[in-house]
Amino acid sequence: LDFEVLILGCNSALAAHGRHPTAQLLRHHNKLFLIDCGEGTQMQLQKFKAKPFKIEQIFISHLHGDHYFGLIGLITTYHLLQRKTPLTVFGPKALEPIIRLQLEVANTSLCYELRFVATQTSSKELIYEDELLKVYSFPLYHRIPCTGYLFEEKKQLRKINKEKTKDLTLNPELYAQLRRGEDILDEDGVFHSNESLTLDVPAARKYAYCTDTMYSPSILEYIEHVNLLYHEATFMNDAQERAQQTFHSTTGQAGLMASNAHVQKLIIGHFSSKYIDLKPLLNESQQVFQNTELAEEGRIYLIE
Amino acid sequence: LDFEVLILGCNSALAAHGRHPTAQLLRHHNKLFLIDCGEGTQMQLQKFKAKPFKIEQIFISHLHGDHYFGLIGLITTYHLLQRKTPLTVFGPKALEPIIRLQLEVANTSLCYELRFVATQTSSKELIYEDELLKVYSFPLYHRIPCTGYLFEEKKQLRKINKEKTKDLTLNPELYAQLRRGEDILDEDGVFHSNESLTLDVPAARKYAYCTDTMYSPSILEYIEHVNLLYHEATFMNDAQERAQQTFHSTTGQAGLMASNAHVQKLIIGHFSSKYIDLKPLLNESQQVFQNTELAEEGRIYLIE
Numbered sequence: 001l002d003f004e005v006l007i008l009g010c011n012s013a014l015a016a017h018g019r020h021p022t023a024q025l026l027r028h029h030n031k032l033f034l035i036d037c038g039e040g041t042q043m044q045l046q047k048f049k050a051k052p053f054k055i056e057q058i059f060i061s062h063l064h065g066d067h068y069f070g071l072i073g074l075i076t077t078y079h080l081l082q083r084k085t086p087l088t089v090f091g092p093k094a095l096e097p098i099i100r101l102q103l104e105v106a107n108t109s110l111c112y113e114l115r116f117v118a119t120q121t122s123s124k125e126l127i128y129e130d131e132l133l134k135v136y137s138f139p140l141y142h143r144i145p146c147t148g149y150l151f152e153e154k155k156q157l158r159k160i161n162k163e164k165t166k167d168l169t170l171n172p173e174l175y176a177q178l179r180r181g182e183d184i185l186d187e188d189g190v191f192h193s194n195e196s197l198t199l200d201v202p203a204a205r206k207y208a209y210c211t212d213t214m215y216s217p218s219i220l221e222y223i224e225h226v227n228l229l230y231h232e233a234t235f236m237n238d239a240q241e242r243a244q245q246t247f248h249s250t251t252g253q254a255g256l257m258a259s260n261a262h263v264q265k266l267i268i269g270h271f272s273s274k275y276i277d278l279k280p281l282l283n284e285s286q287q288v289f290q291n292t293e294l295a296e297e298g299r300i301y302l303i304e
Numbered sequence: 305l306d307f308e309v310l311i312l313g314c315n316s317a318l319a320a321h322g323r324h325p326t327a328q329l330l331r332h333h334n335k336l337f338l339i340d341c342g343e344g345t346q347m348q349l350q351k352f353k354a355k356p357f358k359i360e361q362i363f364i365s366h367l368h369g370d371h372y373f374g375l376i377g378l379i380t381t382y383h384l385l386q387r388k389t390p391l392t393v394f395g396p397k398a399l400e401p402i403i404r405l406q407l408e409v410a411n412t413s414l415c416y417e418l419r420f421v422a423t424q425t426s427s428k429e430l431i432y433e434d435e436l437l438k439v440y441s442f443p444l445y446h447r448i449p450c451t452g453y454l455f456e457e458k459k460q461l462r463k464i465n466k467e468k469t470k471d472l473t474l475n476p477e478l479y480a481q482l483r484r485g486e487d488i489l490d491e492d493g494v495f496h497s498n499e500s501l502t503l504d505v506p507a508a509r510k511y512a513y514c515t516d517t518m519y520s521p522s523i524l525e526y527i528e529h530v531n532l533l534y535h536e537a538t539f540m541n542d543a544q545e546r547a548q549q550t551f552h553s554t555t556g557q558a559g560l561m562a563s564n565a566h567v568q569k570l571i572i573g574h575f576s577s578k579y580i581d582l583k584p585l586l587n588e589s590q591q592v593f594q595n596t597e598l599a600e601e602g603r604i605y606l607i608e
Contacts, residue, residue: 016350040344043344077317
């Protein structure tokens with residue numbers, strides 16, 4: 001319940017059939033991260049009663065409009081509502097001048113600090129880190145430069161089993177070694193395996209976001225073993241050629257990525273407007289990777 | 305029924321209380337004109353089942369985001385849906401580079417022709433004309449350059465009263481003079497007043513759009529005697545000082561403009577998000593100008 005993603009928009013290209021362009025809100029403990037920001041994202045945040053002021057980092061995948069046209073509106077709204085805390089936007093280098101230009105013509109001098117961090121598409125890169133979480137960008141394969149994002153919990157320190165350590169003489173450094181998962185020699189020189197003196201903690205969890213991209217096994221290394229993978233499935237299998245031409249993926253290809261990356265669960269999204277009923281897309285994906293779900297706006301998916 | 309305006313967004317600054325940023329769709333006979341284009345306008349067009357492909361001219365008042373952040377999305381959607389007909393956008397000069405830059409970073413080469421016509425704020429100017437209608441821009445008084453728009457029907461030619469002309473000898477030039485409203489000498493040299501040989505036609509109608517602007521009587525000359533005036537009323541009367549500071553108008557000032565310009569009817573809009581219930585705004589405006597209505601999204605107002 002402390003690591004979850006709310007889908008704000010799951011359609012590709014344009015709004016249709018009540019579906020909106022791409023945006024999602026990731027929560028990790030008390031922090032909120034916005035991933036992509038299609039037109040109308042601020043209205044979707046309102047609609048689903050999210051707390052937009054708690055967002056301090058925004059991650060933009062690429063500069064097709066359905067992934068960022070809502071950003072300037074959100075930035076401006078923060079200003080009108082007198083935001084104080086800094087906001088950092090991660091995304092392609094060309095994003096900053098677009099935003100700055102629009103602020104300039106409006107004669108708007110923001111009342112809060114707006115920082116941009118440029119992403120690159122040559123390799124995986126650690127771009128954000130806090131006490132509990134690391135965020136990496138990694139290259140995707142689209143018509144214009146595009147990155148996926150990996151949200152990875154830091155490994156928690158192991159818990160000391162007080163029952164087992166109470167009769168031992170352990171200095172603070174030995175406790176620290178135990179918490180880091182190391183075996184130790186105690187102050188009397190006696191060996192203790194880590195497992196004998198510590199308790200398991202929940203495994204570190206990972207969420208990977210892959211849109212927009214054509215099918216490419218070279219992405220697998222970035223998303224291996226994630227607990228939850230969001231992967232685009234713009235088209236059904238019978239449009240595989242069209243997917244290739246437009247640098248998008250099919251339902252089957254999304255399933256294949258999930259299967260080959262050994263992920264626990266897959267959400268497919270970024271649906272073409274030509275599909276009104278999405279059940280057939282789910283079925284196709286599930287034939288390759290059973291634990292698949294459709295992205296649905298307003299729904300929260302746990303990362304567990 | 306052949307000259308009407310559909311309100312798509314009536315809120316100022318940001319979306320709130322179910323109200324959207326500014327946009328409206330003007331219909332004159334079979335032509336549709338979009339006036340301003342706040343974020344989410346394309347969704348509002350969908351919601352109210354308008355026909356966005358019939359829009360060939362878009363008029364942007366100024367470059368505060370609540371009046372144009374939806375434009376790039378609409379332009380892109382037209383491309384994705386393979387629009388063929390040219391689109392002309394009227395607005396401040398700085399608008400074109402913003403749009404071109406965003407198309408460029410998306411590597412989008414539009415499949416239709418997109419033209420920009422720059423507005424200026426020094427004087428009234430005829431910027432568009434078709435067989436039935438003329439559109440003028442005129443200066444408003446806001447924090448950044450801003451124009452209002454006047455949509456004025458061309459004077460219709462008078463109708464020949466066939467009953468009265470059937471026994472006269474009139475060549476085509478004489479008929480043309482009659483249609484233009486002139487008195488004539490017939491081919492026998494006999495004088496005929498225009499009224500004696502022609503029938504009245506409906507008077508030319510006018511719609512004026514005034515937002516955003518502070519109260520300024522210098523605007524009156526541009527909007528005199530219009531059938532319908534849309535005028536911003538961002539604040540109530542008790543916030544007159546705040547209105548002045550932010551270059552906006554109050555409900556009373558909007559009413560005063562309508563009264564002094566001798567318009568037939570006033571719609572107030574561009575409401576501050578601080579007002580949830582709009583009835584008090586209507587009351588204040590009606591105390592100055594009785595025939596006032598609130599802008600309501602999804603509602604069509606006739607220009608008659």
